[in-house]
Amino acid sequence: MKKNPLGRTGIEVTDLCLGTMTFGTQTSEADAHTQIDMALEAGLNFVDAAEMYPVNPVSKETVGRTEEILGNWNAVNPARRAEYILATKHSGAGFAHARDGAPISAQTIPEAIEGSLRRLQTDCIDLYQFHWPNRGSYMFRQNWDYAPSGHNTDEVLENMQGCLEALQRQVDKGNIRAFGLSNESAWGTAQWLRLAEQVGAPRVASVQNEYSLLCRHFDTDMSELSVHEDVGLMAFSPLGAGFLTGKYQDGAVPRGSRMDLVPTMGGRKYDRVFGAVDAYLEVARRHGLDPVHMALAWCRTRPFMMSAIFGATTVSQLAHILDGKDLQLGADVLKDISAAHRAHPMPF
Numbered sequence: 001m002k003k004n005p006l007g008r009t010g011i012e013v014t015d016l017c018l019g020t021m022t023f024g025t026q027t028s029e030a031d032a033h034t035q036i037d038m039a040l041e042a043g044l045n046f047v048d049a050a051e052m053y054p055v056n057p058v059s060k061e062t063v064g065r066t067e068e069i070l071g072n073w074n075a076v077n078p079a080r081r082a083e084y085i086l087a088t089k090h091s092g093a094g095f096a097h098a099r100d101g102a103p104i105s106a107q108t109i110p111e112a113i114e115g116s117l118r119r120l121q122t123d124c125i126d127l128y129q130f131h132w133p134n135r136g137s138y139m140f141r142q143n144w145d146y147a148p149s150g151h152n153t154d155e156v157l158e159n160m161q162g163c164l165e166a167l168q169r170q171v172d173k174g175n176i177r178a179f180g181l182s183n184e185s186a187w188g189t190a191q192w193l194r195l196a197e198q199v200g201a202p203r204v205a206s207v208q209n210e211y212s213l214l215c216r217h218f219d220t221d222m223s224e225l226s227v228h229e230d231v232g233l234m235a236f237s238p239l240g241a242g243f244l245t246g247k248y249q250d251g252a253v254p255r256g257s258r259m260d261l262v263p264t265m266g267g268r269k270y271d272r273v274f275g276a277v278d279a280y281l282e283v284a285r286r287h288g289l290d291p292v293h294m295a296l297a298w299c300r301t302r303p304f305m306m307s308a309i310f311g312a313t314t315v316s317q318l319a320h321i322l323d324g325k326d327l328q329l330g331a332d333v334l335k336d337i338s339a340a341h342r343a344h345p346m347p348f
Contacts, residue, residue, distance in 0.1 A: 001043040001325060004306045006085070006127065007205025008230050009178045013085050015300045016325055017046035017234065019311035024054040024065035026256065026313045032069045033076075035318050040083055042322045048208070048234065048309050050089035050131055051098060051116055056261045063097040064119050071121035087127035087234075088116050089182060089208075093134045103134040106162035113175050128167070129180040129208060134159060138217065139183040139210055141267035141348065148187075160191060164201035171202055180206035180234070186221040193229055204231050206306055211235035213244060213280055213295055213337065214273065214347050223304045232306025235299050239310060241265055243273055244295045246281050256313070268348045276344035283336045293324025298337055301329060 003012040018039040023032040036047065052058060053066035067088060074081050090112045093103035102108050116125060135151045136142065170176045179202040181189060189207055196203045207226070211218045211233060218226075218233055226233055239245060242258055243265075253259045263269070284291040299308040312318035329337075 002300070003045070004232060005230065006178055006306065007180075007232065008203060009205050011085060011126065011178060011205075013046040013307050014044045015305065015307050016044055016296065017048050017087075017307040017309040018044055019236065019309040020047060020049045020066050020070065021053045021055045021311055022313050023049075023069045024062055025056055026054070026261075029069045029072065031315050033073050034315050035312060036070075036073050038315070038318055038322065040080070042325060044325075045084045046087070046307055047084050048087045049120075050091070050129075051112060051119075052089070052091045052095060052131065056258055058097070060097045064115070067116055067119035071119050074121045081122060085126045086120065086122065087129060087180070088120065088125055089129040089131040091131050093132075095131075103159070104130050104163060105159060106166035109163060109166040109170065113170055117175060124174055125176045127178045127180050127206065128170070128176040129182050129206070130163075130184075132183040133181075133185075133188055135188075137183040138185060143217070157191060157195065161195050161199060164192070164196055164199055168199075168201045176202075178202065178205045180204065180208060182208035182234075182236075184209065186225050189222070189225055189229075189231060193231070204229075206232050206234050208234040208236055208309070210237050211299065211302075211308075212238045212240040213298060213341070214240040214268075214276055216341070216346065218304070223302075226304035233302070233304050234306055235308045238299045238308040239292060239295050240273075240277070241268055243268070243277050244280060245292055246277065249274060249277060249281070270348060272344070273347045276340070276347040279340040279344050280337070283333065283340055286336065287330075287333050289327075289333070290320075290324055292321060293327045294329065294333070294337075296321070296324065297327040297329050298334070301334065 001014045003014055006013050049066050054062055091098040094101050099108055138146050167179050184207050192204045209218055247254055281291050284294045310321055
């Protein structure tokens with residue numbers, strides 16, 4: 001499989017990444033372990049988690065369970081830990097199930113990392129990410145009302161610098177190798193980069209934001225920053241939270257699916273989404289392509305794409321995704337995709 005640089009770290013990751021957010025709720029531990037085996041055997045070397053996972057739903061009782069499931073696999077397969085790049089995330093402000101909702105800070109970072117290391121049963125986290133900014137985010141449909149005002153800039157930057165210095169201490173201890181962001185903006189990413197250079201701390205290597213045929217916020221300012229600063233995109237929800245599979249068309253709600261568990265789909269479920277999905281399904285039909293394979297292959301054509309993170313609730317879903325891992329799209333397909341995008345811009 002194609003590998004891309006993880007920023008300027010010298011680490012390389014495959015352009016597809018196994019997402020694990022359903023491990024422990026929708027996906028059993030046995031199936032989760034099978035999925036890890038299948039992904040590695042298919043050539044993937046990248047697995048993404050978070051201390052707050054699993055989701056669908058998030059609950060106090062299950063927080064950390066995904067990392068524990070990964071840790072149990074690591075314990076049974078100690079020699080194979082070196083075969084993949086392991087990424088996880090530090091939850092932040094407002095998440096009551098971790099540190100009583102405390103914001104990310106120099107004080108919370110050591111505790112959060114130690115907790116993840118313990119659950120993951122590993123000596124080092126390859127990519128440690130901040131799940132969302134303390135000041136808020138445009139992601140997850142918050143762009144409709146997020147206001148960038150109302151924050152003291154000096155306090156924001158002081159917190160960032162303290163966090164970077166704390167991360168450097170974790171690098172020095174050997175607990176983490178690289179640093180990434182998630183749900184971050186162009187201004188925020190630029191400040192992390194500037195401050196890291198100023199204080200000699202870990203440079204941002206990646207940013208994990210939502211990106212798919214249905215959600216293309218990254219195409220403007222973030223894409224330019226990403227390309228010029230070598231901060232690759234880790235795209236989450238590259239299948240549009242499952243919409244791009246077509247399984248939710250015509251009012252269908254498969255039992256046990258995300259929509260069955262979260263009816264609003266995190267604010268993504270609007271009438272205009274289904275028309276956009278129809279347009280992309282038609283492109284796939286016209287060219288004899290599987291829509292899942294087409295959506296992932298398109299993500300991997302983007303110049304800023306480091307890795308597209310997909311999730312599979314079941315082993316059979318993972319097998320289907322992996323069947324298309326080497327698909328490359330021709331110019332005629334890309335032209336039709338662009339036409340569909342112009343006809344259905346930003347459906348959510």
